[in-house]
Amino acid sequence: MKSANGITIQDRTYQTLRQWVTVGRFLPGERLKINTLALEMGVSDMPVRAALQRLAAEGALVNVPNCGVMVPKLSxxxxxxxxxxxxxxxxxxxxxxxxxxxxxxxxxxxxxxxxxxxxxxxxxxxxxxxxxxxxxxxxxxxxxxxxxxxxxxxxxxxxxxxxxxxxxxxxxxxxxxxxxxxxxxxxxxxxxxxxxxxxxxxxxxxxxxxxxxxxx
Known part of the structure; x- marks a missing residue:
């Protein structure tokens, strides 16, 4: 589904979450909960889940077994x-x-x-x-x-x-x-x-x- 300006909801969700990570909205070690983010952004869980996985693939976030997606801590x-x-x-x-x-x-x-x-x-x-x-x-x-x-x-x-x-x-x-x-x-x-x-x-x-x- 596309928004009024032609950008898909999934792309907009990704861009928003990417910007939030970039400006330090989340702390190192913080677990990102899909349903909480979805409620805050006014979207369903699906585009949030896709955006988090995309950011994990870019190395901005990490998938932790039995914990979900988290903000990495830097050495x-x-x-x-x-x-x-x-x-x-x-x-x-x-x-x-x-x-x-x-x-x-x-x-x-x-x-x-x-x-x-x-x-x-x-x-x-x-x-x-x-x-x-x-x-x-x-x-x-x-x-x-x-x-x-x-x-x-x-x-x-x-x-x-x-x-x-x-x-x-x-x-x-x-x-x-x-x-x-x-x-x-x-x-x-x-x-x-x-x-x-x-x-x-x-x-x-x-x-x-x-x-x-x-x-x-």
């Missing part, structure tokens, strides 16, 4: 591998994107930077993560490479759940927007390499804390 080695790939992929996309952003996109980044600052002050983790995802997407999409963006979004699936823990340490939480401020200043100077360094700093600093939350 430190796995996290280090993900972080290194993020630094490579997102650094490249940021530098390319910084050279091609138009005036509207630059204004959007400025607004999102303020939104993130407000979310941090209010202790609003969801608001921060949502604004942070859009901030990065706008910058990366401007690079003009659909393949590079696809690779980045695939890596995000692996690290999204653990990002839910950024709020745990007040000191780390208070500094989450520092690199974004540096990035915006670099954009104002039209310094694309500095934009890349700011993104790398953003990923590295958050990563050093998140790494401590991984399993051995």
């Amino acid at each position: 430190r080695a796995q996290f280090d591998d993900i972080l290194q790939n993020r630094l490579l992929l997102e650094g490249e996309a940021a530098e390319r994107g910084a050279r091609q952003l138009d005036a509207t996109e630059r204004a959007q980044l400025l607004t999102l930077g303020k939104d993130m600052a407000r979310a941090i002050a209010a202790g609003d983790l969801k608001g921060y993560l949502d604004a942070n995802e859009l901030f990065h997407l706008i910058l990366y999409r401007a690079c003009g490479s659909a393949l590079l963006l696809e690779l980045i979004e695939t890596v995000w699936l692996k690290v999204g759940p653990i990002s839910n823990r950024l709020h745990d340490d007040p000191h780390v939480w208070a500094t989450m927007n520092d690199a974004h401020d540096e990035l915006l200043a670099a954009l104002a100077r039209k310094d694309a390499p500095a934009v890349r360094r700011a993104i790398e700093k953003d990923l590295f600093c958050a990563g050093q804390y998140l790494r401590t939350l991984c399993t051995e």
Whole structure:
């Protein structure tokens, strides 16, 4: 069955769940219950079940015997591998994107930077993560490479759940927007390499804390 915009319910369910995993809506080790998700999304169990199996095939979720579908926990080695790939992929996309952003996109980044600052002050983790995802997407999409963006979004699936823990340490939480401020200043100077360094700093600093939350 297709919705009014021509997208099937199954595809829409998959896209929604994929985005929820990416932004850290679920915690590592959490069991995802099909009927609960179906009720929340207003669909039957079938498209949810299909979407969860699709995400498991992509490595974003895991099938655990006698438990169902769960959000995986990352080891430190796995996290280090993900972080290194993020630094490579997102650094490249940021530098390319910084050279091609138009005036509207630059204004959007400025607004999102303020939104993130407000979310941090209010202790609003969801608001921060949502604004942070859009901030990065706008910058990366401007690079003009659909393949590079696809690779980045695939890596995000692996690290999204653990990002839910950024709020745990007040000191780390208070500094989450520092690199974004540096990035915006670099954009104002039209310094694309500095934009890349700011993104790398953003990923590295958050990563050093998140790494401590991984399993051995």
